[in-house]
Amino acid sequence: MNIRFDGKRALVTGAGRGIGRGIVKKLAECGAECVALSKTQEHLDSLRKEVPGIQTVVVDLADWTATRHALENIGKIDLLVNNAAIAIASPFLETTKDKLDKVFDVNFNSVFNVSQIVARDMVKRGNGGAIVNVSSVGSLIALRNVGSYCCSKGAMDSLTQVMATELGPHKIRVNSVHPHLVPSTDMGISATSSFPSGTLEYILSRIPLNRFPDVDDVANAVVFLLSDKASNLNGIALPIEGGYGAN
Template sequence: SSMEISFAGKRALVTGAGKGIGRATALALARCGAKVVAVTRTQADLNSLVQECASITPVCVDLADWEATEAALQDVGPIDLLVNNAGCAILKPFLEVTPDQFDQLFNVNVKAVLHVSQILARGMKARGSGGSIVNVSSQASQCAVRDHAVYCATKGALDMLTKVMALELGPYKIRVNSVNPTVVMTDMGRLGWSDPKKAQTMMSRIPLGQFAEVDDVVNSILFLLSDKSNMTNGVTLPVDGGFLAC
């Protein structure tokens, strides 16, 4: 059909590619013909990913480490498509948040996105062939969630980073957008929402009456990476069943 998405001839890099949304995105991009570089900090996850899809190039690095990231990504070659998916969540009541937790979340959820994007967008700009970047944000960027003070703050920051990147990189035909899912049924999602009462309270506020599946998010990422979204730049796309609408 006319909406078939192909990434043949494109090179993609996905962070946080070992698990959850990142892993599914890396595999989907490979299925759509892209050459995929998968970045994550857990070697075992990379090993199983490459076993599942031999064409994927693994890079093991902790993105919270600025110097290590610089070194790990300097030789990945030209990248056309970037998915900044790596993220972490530490849930704490507001009054109990520690400086270490604050720094850990901002380092991974915001600073590493800035850094990885700088490295790869420099190459996109120099080659003059454009590109597309998708940042994986959250409905938590726009809606307060108990015990998520720092997490919500990082995602609010990420949404504004997305918009400024779109503004400054747009002239080089590099588009930058984010996807903002509600609770997604990954291991990380189950961790935060395993309490049935808490889950029910959240789900009751979603008009479609369900949490997101990984594929719902992956399909939105593929759309934003592809030329089917050529005029979409600087948006935060909710994948939330209508949660933010009401």
């Protein structure tokens, strides 16, 4: 399947590392003009060496006002990927308001904020567009000790449905992908480092395909949902977990 985004401009949040970085590289391979957003200049500088033509934006998405200022003159965006996320490990009974707010500021509030900025311009221009929110298997299946993360992704899922419903009439499609743990990313490494012995092997044994997803698995799914090949897909939640949910 040949997917091309020539003449399209894409914004990817959390683009400096991991899944976001992989999505930018895949979109650029498909001809998109990419805007990579991260809070860390060093990561974006490194990415620009691999993808020389990208535009970069440095901002902490947890700051609502700073994000608005950073994106107010971003120009036309045809494709948006809300990928930025954080996870703070904390059992339910020990999670403080401060921890909850930090997670929701990045994982949910920023998605609302960035999507609103981009979608308003999409509606104004009248050419439609596509948005993919990177959720998690954690919004579909409870994960221990990361309740704030799971709940923030569940809120994102609800927002995806609302956006798909309200923006669909403007020819703007909104979908989500739900990856399982991606052990090769920094977030994956951080998560697995705190697992009790044997946990990773047990989880893997529950996956019928007997492997965790990698960055390319997620990036390929995102690119497909952004493309015209998915032109009648709107409001769907696509698990990327090798059949874990079916088992």
